[in-house]
Amino acid sequence: MHSEQSRFLPRTELANLLEVLRSAGYRCLGPKVREGAIVYEELSSAEELPHGWYNKQSPGEYRLVNEDSPRCFTWANGPQALKPHLFAAREPMWRVGRDANGTLSFTEIQPKVERIAVLGVRACDLAALKLQDAHFLGGGHADPYYGARREGLLLIAVNCSHPADTCFCVSTGDGPEATDGYDLVLSELDEGFLIAAGSNQGKALLDRLPTDEATAAQTDTARAEVQAAAQAQTRALPGRELQATLFANLDHSRWKEIGERCLACANCTSVCPTCFCFNNEEQPTLAGESTTHHRQWDSCFTMGHSYIHGLVVRPDATARYRQWLTHKLGGWHEQYGRSGCVGCGRCITWCPVGIDLTEETNAICAASSDEGDANAG
DSSP states (O other), X not given: OOTTTOXXXXXXXXHHHHHHHHHTTOEEEEEEEETTEEEEEEOSSGGGSOTTEEEEEETTEEEEEEOSOSOSOOOOOOSOOSGGGTSOSEEEEEEEEEOTTOOEEEEEOOOOOOOEEEEEEOHHHHHHHHHHHHHHHOTTOOOHHHHHHHHTEEEEEEOOSSOOTTOOHHHXXXXXXXXXXXXXXXXXXXXXXXXXXXXXXXXXXXXXXXXXXXXXXXXXXXXXXXXXXXXXXXXXXXXXXXXHHHHTTTTOHXXXXXXXXXXXXXXXXXXXXXXXXXXXXEEEOTTSXXXXXXXXXXXXXXXXXXXXXXXXXXXXXXXXXXXXXXXXIIIHHHHHSSOXXXXXXXXXXXXXXXXXXXXXXXXXXXXXXXXHHHHHO
């Protein structure tokens, strides 16, 4: 907890935070209730925040419940993360046309960029953003579309005090407390918020807010709630470095069992805050005089994703789920120095058949543990 820098913002002044953000030129996005879920949408007032709402999540189930509470951040993550606001689900990249002489001309389509402030970001999604940054901005070939949006993004994190039953960020080392990657961070109390800056930009905004010095009791309460959130998590991965174990068990019988349940619907990759697969599509005009090149989200669960030279490399759900899990928890270590999972639990909640990544990973990795125990004996 950031006790030395934290200030106290009364709940009645939350609207002031939104006004300061707007006056600084940001369009404010925050959590709102829509169609039975908590999603990030534009906020016109603090009254639109989900006051009193929390959610119940389990494998294949998400349900909102309202209680008599002044708090508006007692929910765990909904289906969205930061990804849709940086890596667009579908966007045009260039247009090619042909003149009267038949000569082709290419025109780059610049992305529409706004200054966006997102209120309510959780620690797991900040960790996911680091991985997205590494992919799209690292390696010497920065993606200008992602980069333009990233440049205009301001993040107001909220320390998680009410994790869902599907959360396991403690085991991945990515929560529930936000430790970096934000401009401002809030810890919600009944009477208001502890607030601290994490960047120069955040400090400039904090200086414009009507805050008081945080008391020791407020700081202790906030710290205790984060600790309780960590202790409340019952799911966990068997470790953070699983590459060798997973690749040693590619023929485990559990893969087939998962494949018989998996619908290959791609829900897990759609809600995952770190997945970045995409494909390319040309959209010609009806007259055929020009065409527009689009980039759009794809998934390793689709048949086309592994199509090559008349052959589908991964023809069934068993092969596709194994590819996703071994890459996410194993192969990413070679690319980014860590697992691609941040423990948000979305893939568990939003799987129509309730496949639990932590359960399956523990079952597959247990084979190596059992073998090791036998050899030790």
